[in-house]
Amino acid sequence: MSKVEKQAITKRYQKIALFGYIGLLILMPTWLLGLSPREGYSTGFVIGLYIVPLLLPLKGIIQDKPYTYAWANFIVIIYFLHGFTSLWVAQNEMVFVLLELLFASCMFIGCTYYARYRGQELGLKIRKLKEELAEEKAAFEDKE
Numbered sequence: 001m002s003k004v005e006k007q008a009i010t011k012r013y014q015k016i017a018l019f020g021y022i023g024l025l026i027l028m029p030t031w032l033l034g035l036s037p038r039e040g041y042s043t044g045f046v047i048g049l050y051i052v053p054l055l056l057p058l059k060g061i062i063q064d065k066p067y068t069y070a071w072a073n074f075i076v077i078i079y080f081l082h083g084f085t086s087l088w089v090a091q092n093e094m095v096f097v098l099l100e101l102l103f104a105s106c107m108f109i110g111c112t113y114y115a116r117y118r119g120q121e122l123g124l125k126i127r128k129l130k131e132e133l134a135e136e137k138a139a140f141e142d143k144e
Contacts, residue, residue, distance in 0.1 A: 010117040017069060017110025021061065023103035024079060025054050031096045053078055066124065070115035072107070079104040 006014070028050045032038060038046055053075045060068025083101040090097060 004121050007117065007121065010114060010121060013110050013114040013117060014069075015110070016106050017072075017114050018061070020076075020103045020105065020107025020110055021054070021057075021072070024076075024100070024107060027096065027099055027103060028054065028079075031093075031100075036093055036096070050078075050082070066115045066118040066122065069111040069118070072111050076104050076107045076111070080108070 029047075032046050032050055033043065037043075056075060057068050057072040061072070079100055083097055083104060086093065086097040086100070
C-alpha cells in the first residue's frame with residue numbers, strides 16, 4: 001500500500017487517542033498497584049483485569065492501523081465502567097477517577113474519529129449490509 005499523507009484533522013484525532021491511551025497505560029498501574037492497591041484482590045487479578053486489556057491494541061497502535069483504533073473502543077468501555085462505578089464507591093479517590101474518565105473519553109473520541117478519517121484517506125470502508133445482500137441475491141439468481 002502506498003504512503004498516504006494524513007490530513008491535519010486525522011493527526012489531531014490520533015494525538016487525542018494517544019493522549020488517552022498513554023494516559024490510561026500510566027494511570028491504571030500507578031493508581032491500582034502503587035498509590036492505592038486494592039485490598040482483597042491479588043496483584044495478578046488487578047493486572048489481568050485493568051492492565052492487560054490496554055496492552056492488546058499496543059502493536060496495532062504502534063503500527064498505525066486504523067482498524068486497531070476502531071476495535072480498541074471495545075476495550076476502553078472497561079475503563080468507562082470502572083470510572084463511573086468508582087464515582088459512587090471511591091469518592092476518596094476522585095482525582096484518579098476523574099483522570100480515568102478523562103483519558104477514557106479522549107481515547108474513545110480520538111480512536112473513533114481517527115479510524116474514520118484515516119480509513120477514508122486510505123480508501124477503506126465497511127460495506128453496507130444492503131450492498132452485501134444485493135450481491136448475494138445476484139449471485140444466487142445467476143446460479144439458477
